[in-house]
Every structure is written in C-alpha cells, then in structure tokens.
Amino acid sequence: MKRWRLQVASALLGTFFFLGGGFPLLHADAADMSRGLTKESSPMSLSAQVFETGLPWNWLFSSLQKPEEHRVYVVPGGQSIGIKLHASGILVVGYHLVREGKESISPGERANLHVGDVIDSVNGLPVKSVQQVAKFVEAAGEHKQILQLGYHRKGHSYMAKVRPLFDDETGTYRIGLYIRDSASGVGTLTFYVPTNHGFGALGHVITDVDTGEPIDGKGQIVHAAVTSIDRGESGQPGEKRGLFVNENRILGTIIRNTEFGVFGVMATAPDHGFFSNPIPVARVDEVHPGPAQILTVVKGQKVEAFHVLIVKAQKQESADIKGLVVRVTDQRLLDETGGIVQGMSGSPIIQDGKLVGAITHVFVSDPTEGYGVYAEWMLRHLALNSKELGRLMRGLSEGSHSIA
DSSP: OOOTTOSSOEEEOOSSBBOTTOOOOEESSHHHHHHOOOSOOOOOOOOOOOTTTOOOHHHHHHHTTSOGGGOOEEEEOOOEEEEEEEEEEEEEEEEOOEEETTEEEOHHHHTTOOTTOEEEEETTEEOOSHHHHHHHHHHHHHTTOOEEEEEEETTEEEEEEEOOEEETTTTEEEOSEEEEEEEEEEEEEEEEETTTTEEEESSSOOEETTTOOBOOEEEEEEEEEEEEEEOOBTTBOOEEEEEEESTTSOOEEEEEEETTEEEEEESSOOSSOSOSSOEEBOOGGGOOSEEEEEEEESSBTOEEEEEEEEEEEOOOSSOOSOOEEEEEOOHHHHHHHSSSOBTOTTOEEEETTEEEEEEOEEESSOTTEEEEEEHHHHHTTOOOOHHHHHHHTTOOOOOOEEEO
C-alpha cells in the first residue's frame, strides 16, 4: 500500500526472512518490500475471547478501558518462530511454456487463468495439494481429456477448461502453470495470552512472494533460530537469516492471516522467553514519547532486550497500523544490525512495564528508525473461540510448491 503524502520512505519489515538455503520463500507485502523505496507500507490488528472462563470476547475489549485490577495480561514474545502457512486452495504463481512439437504455449494462460487465482477444484472434485493437481493433469493428458478447473478470483468463482499438453522436454503432461499450496519462513512472536492460549505475531499480513497477494489459509508455528544478520544501511534495509529448529515439534496453530499479523493458538508459552510472567497491555492513551525496550533475537534463539526511544506516539481513537515512531538507541544493537532490520517485525515494545506495541516498519533512509503498531489494536483483533481452539490444536498437514 502506498500513501504518497508521507515525507519519509519506509519499508515493511520482511518478517519472513531468508531460510538457511538463502531462498526467499515468503515475505510480508512482497510488492512494497521488493521495491524497497516505498513512501509507506502497512502492518497489523487483533481481539480475543476467553475460552476457559466462558467470558465473551468483548470482556477483553472492555478490560482495556478498566482500572488496573481488570487489565489484560500477556507474555511478551520476541522469539524467532518458523511459520508454515497453507493456502485454502492451489495458488497460481506464474506461467511457463510447454513445448509440444513446434508449438510452445501455456495452456493455463490461454484458458485465462491469472497469477493470483486460487484453484479449488478439478473436474468438480476439491483439491488441496499440488500433488492432487499433478495427478489430474497426468491422467487427463494420457486420456486426451480436457480438465475443468474451478477457481476463484477476487471473491468470484469461475471455471476454466484446460487441455494438458505433453512436454517434450520433461516427458510429462503440463498445463503451463506454476502453482503452490503453501509457504514457509521465519518471523517474530509478539505475545502469548495465557488465559486463552492465543498468540499474535509479525504485525502484518503474509503475502505470496511471487504474486504479492495475501495468502488465505491456516498453518503452524515451530521454533526457529537466527543464523546471521545482514546489517542495514541507508537506502538498503538489513535482514535476519534463520532456520527452523525441531521442526516436528509444533508450537501452535495459525488460524488467521490478517493485515495486522498472524494469529492462532498454542498450548503453552514458547521456550526462550525473556519474561517468565505476564505483564499488562498498555492502552493507547498510556503510551508516550520516551525510553522503551524491544525484545528480539539477534543470534541463535536467545531473546534479548534492547534500548529504544519512542519518538512519537499518535493518539489514535481507532485501529491503525502505524501509531508509533521508534528509534534504536542501544549501541550494541546498532553495531550488530545497523538498527531495525527485516525479521524484527513483530518484536514487542515494552514501556513502563507494559506491552505497548510491536515493531513493523523500518525507514529506508535511516535504518535506526521505524514504525510500530499499538498492542491494544493487536489485542482487539485476536478473535478466537472454543470451537476454533479444539479444531485448530489438531494441526494442519504440510504442503509444497510445484509445477503443473
């Protein structure tokens, strides 16, 4: 998203930084980040329902406006987490030419399928994985049949007829589409709510790295570690690099990928926390310019606290993604990272013993400064209920990326 009225350029912090192999599988707001010099990018939101006490979600909403004894308490995060996000269908991420004799075409493109379309059925049968689509393509090709692909685009459903072609180069039948059913990367946990096992992370939407479109789906989170950091410089945001740790140990289930972050449930607070006990969430009107700390990982899995200065705290009456301007003042963090880098998005901001927000953007021209979002807005958009909790804790299967 761009709002050209802003005078300072900022970049969404690529919450999904590079994995061990160095291939950027996924990041948030891909279009803005890939260009780097944007006038503005975007970030986050939440709300919660207390399962165990049976209280309605607006209890949490109203608690943010009540006296000290009624405050909402959360365990601040800062941990690096691995994220596996599964699309609700099969995402079209590109085209490729299929060579059959003297002709080279993309049957899928010719059938008017667009990058960003989500295929949800083949010949009237639902599909959830690229392997399913590949089997349909091969079978139709061998029997000289036409495939009927059901798909949706911008909320509307369509049907396309595609005839698979035999690719002379690969010796298989193809329809000329790059497709993907999942994506993965490493980000930062913002908070965990002990009363209902809810969590919030990242601070902004996850989009597909190829299409730039938000991924509509669910997924899982696991532990992750930072392996190295590329320092930020003026005009070039830095980044964390990391990998998954104990990938088979599922920490939690993602139920929602929103403009304000990813949210879901986890059975217990994750390991390596800086805080062992919950702290209160600050109301927007309590946050003020002045000293604060951020929690993040710069090496391995160790969460550390670093000094920052809240330069500006907007007095917002409704949820918005950029309420805070934050400057890094901690010399060690400046030496190691150059300031705010991609991968810090979602890092909790602590002031006066309260969780006040999360880091979301870095100023491209000055990596020592960036934007943050208020924690209250995140909390107001975490909407979980007991039915979701039971279903989601069962987890989701892992997906892949392929060519059809």
